Structure formats: C-alpha cells, structure tokens
Amino acid sequence: MSAGAAAAVTLRAYVDGATRVLAEAGVGSPRHDATALAAYALGLPRVELVLPPPLPEGFAARYAALVERRRSREPLQHITGHTAFRHLTLRVEPGVFVPRPETETVAQLAIDEARRLLAAGGAPVVVDLCTGTGAIALSVATEVPGARVVAVDLSPEAVGLTRHNARAVGADGVRVVQGDVRDPDLLADLAGMVDVVVSNPPYIPPDAVPTDPEVRDHDPDLALYGGGADGLDVPRAVVAAAGRLLAAGGLLVMEHAEVQDAPAREVALATGVFTQVATAPDLTGRPRTLVARRVARGGVGDSPA
Known part of the structure; x- marks a missing residue:
C-alpha cells in the first residue's frame, strides 16, 4: 500500500471513529464536526478524505483531545476559535454569543435595505444593537x-471581539460602542438619522432554558435571556431605541423566538411609531424576524417635527 493510501485509510478511520463517538454523545452534526476537528488538528482550513494530507507525529493524541472536548459538548466554534457567517470567518471566544446560521436571514434583510438606499444615491446608516461577535454589523459593512455601520453591545467582551473581527475582515470603519440598549441616551448623536436598526437581542424567557448543552452551558446568560416573564424586555428596549434612532421610513429588523412573532408585532404597534409591521421567516420557514417601518416624525409618541 502506498503512503498516500495508508494516510487515506488512517485519516478516514480517525474521522469515522470520532463520528461514532460524537454521535453517541448526542452531537447534532457528528460527521461534520469530526471532519472539522481533523482539519483543525492538522492546521488546515478543511480536509478531503479522498485526498488526505500526511498525518504528522502526535496527530492521534491531539485529535483525540479535541474530540473529547466536543464529546463533552463544548461548542465546536469555541474549540476551533472561529465560525463562518455568510461570507465571513469570525473569531469566537467563550463569553460571547456564537452567531447562528438562521441569523444570516436577519442580516440579509438589513443588507437588502442598505443596498436599496445606496442604489438610490443615499449613504445608509445602519445600527446593529446587541452585536455579539459583530456578525451582522460586519456583514453589512463588507457587503x-x-x-x-455602528455596532453596539453591553458586554465588554463582545465589544472587544467585534473590534478584533472588524480589523480581521477589513471593516475598520465600523464604529463599535459599548452601551446598554435600555439607555434612552444611547447613540443620541444619531437620533432620527439612522436608516436601518437591526438586532439579534437576547429573547429567551426565564422558564425556557435551552436543552442543548452548547447553548445552555456555554453561551452567556446576558446574550440569551431577554428579561421579564415573556423574555421580551430587551427586545422592547430594542424597539424603543429604533423608534428614537430611525429616520422617517427607516427599517427595523429584529430576530425573536418562533413563538414570539405576534407579541413582537404587538410591541412595535404599541409604540405608535411603526407601520408595515410584519414577520419574516428564517432559513427553515419559521416566523423569526420582526420587520417594521418608522412612520413620519410627529406620530404617536413623538414630539412634533
């Protein structure tokens, strides 16, 4: 057997064994994660099992240690230190919420609106509240x-990580602010001047503790639980902030839980400053995103223009 053929059998055997271990541990994507960990152990962005690279000395022990971390349900992104979001590769660290694929549709709505305004000759201003890793803000800035683009988060860890990611993806022009979305003076310099407010805020109710250990045990509570009996205290603050920040006709895009579509629409309607209030689906068709337009200044809840 040639050296290449031996490497192919060996690497495939490692990945096959790791896949079984991860599947038995309840990992949702065992083959994908086993392959990703093999690539990480080899210092490569990806591996092809049909054309595998040579296995260096010590690979078996290094790979086994990585697989054991994943078997214990440590998030793959925390192990490798990065995640993919749309066209970006972002650094991920413990203590900061790991962005999910379904949030890519939230980013898309903000990107589409910013592109529309740019094509019409405008210079769109986009604010991402509760930015986390900066995934949405940096997607808008690069696309x-x-x-x-302005990115805001209460967590100093998230602010530091967003600044790192901004430099890494070449979006140094993004303004990153540490601030509380519940602060009525947040971004006061932009009041009435923003074209898009987009957010994936914490929204989980206190009695809906996530069942996945990757989320429950590793994502920070600050990024998960929205406050109040319904989990909508922080989303309400996002809607209120959008009412202050958006210019007339400006767009609010906010992620929420599948069961919160009607309550989220009610929150927006209750302000009296939003129209065209609707719910958009995520990648799986579930109702996961509030979309609303800011009415002209002088509406209910506003001072006269």
Whole structure:
C-alpha cells in the first residue's frame, strides 16, 4: 500500500471513529464536526478524505483531545476559535454569543435595505444593537461598502471581539460602542438619522432554558435571556431605541423566538411609531424576524417635527 493510501485509510478511520463517538454523545452534526476537528488538528482550513494530507507525529493524541472536548459538548466554534457567517470567518471566544446560521436571514434583510438606499444615491446608516461577535454589523459593512455601520453591545467582551473581527475582515470603519440598549441616551448623536436598526437581542424567557448543552452551558446568560416573564424586555428596549434612532421610513429588523412573532408585532404597534409591521421567516420557514417601518416624525409618541 502506498503512503498516500495508508494516510487515506488512517485519516478516514480517525474521522469515522470520532463520528461514532460524537454521535453517541448526542452531537447534532457528528460527521461534520469530526471532519472539522481533523482539519483543525492538522492546521488546515478543511480536509478531503479522498485526498488526505500526511498525518504528522502526535496527530492521534491531539485529535483525540479535541474530540473529547466536543464529546463533552463544548461548542465546536469555541474549540476551533472561529465560525463562518455568510461570507465571513469570525473569531469566537467563550463569553460571547456564537452567531447562528438562521441569523444570516436577519442580516440579509438589513443588507437588502442598505443596498436599496445606496442604489438610490443615499449613504445608509445602519445600527446593529446587541452585536455579539459583530456578525451582522460586519456583514453589512463588507457587503455594502458604502454604508456607515455602528455596532453596539453591553458586554465588554463582545465589544472587544467585534473590534478584533472588524480589523480581521477589513471593516475598520465600523464604529463599535459599548452601551446598554435600555439607555434612552444611547447613540443620541444619531437620533432620527439612522436608516436601518437591526438586532439579534437576547429573547429567551426565564422558564425556557435551552436543552442543548452548547447553548445552555456555554453561551452567556446576558446574550440569551431577554428579561421579564415573556423574555421580551430587551427586545422592547430594542424597539424603543429604533423608534428614537430611525429616520422617517427607516427599517427595523429584529430576530425573536418562533413563538414570539405576534407579541413582537404587538410591541412595535404599541409604540405608535411603526407601520408595515410584519414577520419574516428564517432559513427553515419559521416566523423569526420582526420587520417594521418608522412612520413620519410627529406620530404617536413623538414630539412634533
């Protein structure tokens, strides 16, 4: 057997064994994670089992240690230190919420609106509240280069990570702010000047503790639980902030839980400053995103323009 053929059998055997271990531990994507960990152990972005690289000395022990961490349900992203979001590779660290694929549709709505405004000759201003790793803000900044983007988070760890990711993806122009979305003076310099407010805020109710250990044990509570009996205290603050920040006709895009579509619409309607209030689906078709337009200044809850 050639050296290449031996490497192929060996690497495949390692990945097959790791896949079984992870599947028995309840990991949702055991083959994907086993392969990703093999690539990480080899210092490669990816591996092809049909054309495998040579296995260095010590690979078996290194790979086994990584698989054991994943078997204990440590998030794959925490082990490898990065995650993919749309066209970006973002650094991920413990203590900061790991962005999910379904949030890519939230980012898409903000990107589409910013592109529309840019094509019409505008210079869109986009604010991402509760930014976490900066996934949404940096997607807008890199996919709509003419947009002015501001990213806000209460967590100093998230703010530091967003700044790192901004530099890493070449979006140094993104303004990153540590601030509380519940602060009525947040981004006061932008009041009435923002075209898009987008957010994936914490929204889980206190009695709906996630069942997945990766989320329950590793994502920070600050990024998970929205406050109040219904989990909508922080989302309510996001809607209120959007009412202050958005210009007339500006768009609010906010992720929420599948069961919160009607309550989220009610929150927006109750302000009296939003119209075209609707719910958009996520990648799986579930109702997961509030979309609403800011009415002209002078509406209910506003001072006269």
